[in-house]
Amino acid sequence: MNHQLSDLTEEGLRAFVAEQLDRSRSRTVQLTDAVDTDDLVRQHSKLMSPLVWDYAHIGNQEELWLVRDVGGREPVRQDIDELYDAFMHARADRPTLPLLGPTETKAYVVEVRDKVLDVLDHVKLGGGRELVENAFAFGMIVQHEQQHDETMLATHQLRTGVPVLDAPEPPAGRRLARSEVLVPGGVFEMGTSVEPWALDNERPAHAVRVTPYVIDTAPVSNGDYLRFVVGGGYTDPKWWSEAGWAHVQKASLVAPRFWEQADGNWMRTRLGHRELLPLDEPVMHVCFYEAEAYAAWAGKRLPTEEEWEFAARFDPATGRTRRFPWGDESPGPQHANLGQRHLRPAPIGAYPAGASPLGVEQLIGDVWEWTSSDFKPYPGFRAFPYDEYSLVFFGNDYKMLKGGSFGTDEVVARSTFRNWDYPIRRQIFAGFRCARDPLPSELG
Numbered sequence: 471m472n473h474q475l476s477d478l479t480e481e482g483l484r485a486f487v488a489e490q491l492d493r494s495r496s497r498t499v500q501l502t503d504a505v506d507t508d509d510l511v512r513q514h515s516k517l518m519s520p521l522v523w524d525y526a527h528i529g530n531q532e533e534l535w536l537v538r539d540v541g542g543r544e545p546v547r548q549d550i551d552e553l554y555d556a557f558m559h560a561r562a563d564r565p566t567l568p569l570l571g572p573t574e575t576k577a578y579v580v581e582v583r584d585k586v587l588d589v590l591d592h593v594k595l596g597g598g599r600e601l602v603e604n605a606f607a608f609g610m611i612v613q614h615e616q617q618h619d620e621t622m623l624a625t626h627q628l629r630t631g632v633p634v635l636d637a638p639e640p641p642a643g644r645r646l647a648r649s650e651v652l653v654p655g656g657v658f659e660m661g662t663s664v665e666p667w668a669l670d671n672e673r674p675a676h677a678v679r680v681t682p683y684v685i686d687t688a689p690v691s692n693g694d695y696l697r698f699v700v701g702g703g704y705t706d707p708k709w710w711s712e713a714g715w716a717h718v719q720k721a722s723l724v725a726p727r728f729w730e731q732a733d734g735n736w737m738r739t740r741l742g743h744r745e746l747l748p749l750d751e752p753v754m755h756v757c758f759y760e761a762e763a764y765a766a767w768a769g770k771r772l773p774t775e776e777e778w779e780f781a782a783r784f785d786p787a788t789g790r791t792r793r794f795p796w797g798d799e800s801p802g803p804q805h806a807n808l809g810q811r812h813l814r815p816a817p818i819g820a821y822p823a824g825a826s827p828l829g830v831e832q833l834i835g836d837v838w839e840w841t842s843s844d845f846k847p848y849p850g851f852r853a854f855p856y857d858e859y860s861l862v863f864f865g866n867d868y869k870m871l872k873g874g875s876f877g878t879d880e881v882v883a884r885s886t887f888r889n890w891d892y893p894i895r896r897q898i899f900a901g902f903r904c905a906r907d908p909l910p911s912e913l914g
């Protein structure tokens with residue numbers, strides 16, 4: 471997925487869209503076929519919807535935008551719109567709704583998809599209609615399905631029982647020559663005005679000045695984080711913000727979610743596999759407050775969203791802002807651990823080909839990275855195509871996450887992509903890396 475999308479012929483664009491729709495659907499089917507009917511309709515955690523809700527919601531959004539809006543066709547199931555409106559019902563309440571059952575859901579999403587492929591064959595992509603310029607609405611729906619596929623993977627992580635998902639192991643790690651690098655700072659172009667499928671909150675591109683800072687070359691590992699845990703990090707208020715300390719006590723947090731101690735060993739459970747804590751893997755299932763406390767304990771801080779994106783996109787040799795840490799090329803398996811190719815983060819140092827020019831690694835993929843920033847609109851922000859994607863979430867309630875995880879698809883994991891969540895959330899595939907202000911001696 472790249473901005474060369476606009477160079478495709480209309481036929482080429484249609485073929486590309488069809489392939490992306492198909493790819494996301496294969497994953498949805500894989501994630502839902504992996505469990506039995508009972509597991510599909512059950513709520514595995516109050517934080518999540520039943521998988522069957524996500525499944526029908528994917529179809530319903532596709533119907534609303536592509537069948538009805540873009541295609542101007544008759545509704546397929548207008549009667550269920552309200553059930554699958556994420557704003558009408560909190561996740562915790564969704565199991566009590568008269569939802570479609572698994573068989574009905576599968577038939578519904580197939581019927582919608584058939585109509586969408588017909589719309590794709592007939593609709594003019596562009597011609598001054600913003601919603602379909604470069605097939606934007608199709609791209610938005612592909613990303614929506616992929617984002618729900620990551621959410622469904624998080625539901626799988628919360629599910630108890632025998633493992634049902636399988637994937638090859640990620641590549642081996644390696645020891646990095648340096649644990650942190652000085653980023654010289656400068657002016658870069660944050661966000662984008664040219665990525666055709668970028669969502670409203672990533673737009674427009676705007677110049678941002680960043681002052682010099684030091685950033686970790688890799689995400690914080692389980693081994694690093696374990697030292698904070700066993701060193702009493704969770705019992706000493708001096709590392710925690712006021713809100714963080716209140717939360718850690720109220721929620722009785724003692725370690726990342728899915729970690730436990732057994733017979734003197736630290737274990738963690740991953741998609742039904744209980745295994746020895748892999749020390750060289752990026753830590754995940756920590757909330758923002760835990761990330762912030764660890765950083766303080768390490769004598770550092772979290773990067774701002776601007777610092778994260780600068781590290782991921784700025785090329786000091788040319789002064790140019792690029793699409794990815796490694797350049798403008800779309801992510802390949804050599805660059806980053808994305809797309810549920812491996813069902814875990816890769817060990818530190820596994821992706822030398824994904825390094826930025828300054829040697830910052832694993833910015834894309836593996837784990838989402840908490841930043842210290844709140845969710846704010848960029849200067850010149852315009853809600854498109856609906857207020858409920860971003861506009862209603864702006865403010866101080868959410869913290870920004872960047873870079874995508876092993877569960878995120880490459881069609882979503884742009885360096886400009888902005889994810890946000892409450893600072894207490896731990897079920898997402900999120901970790902972090904640290905940054906700090908440079909010492910006077912480092913600035914020379």
Ligand SMILES: [Fe+2]
Nearest residue numbers: 527556614618
């Ligand atoms: Fe959704």
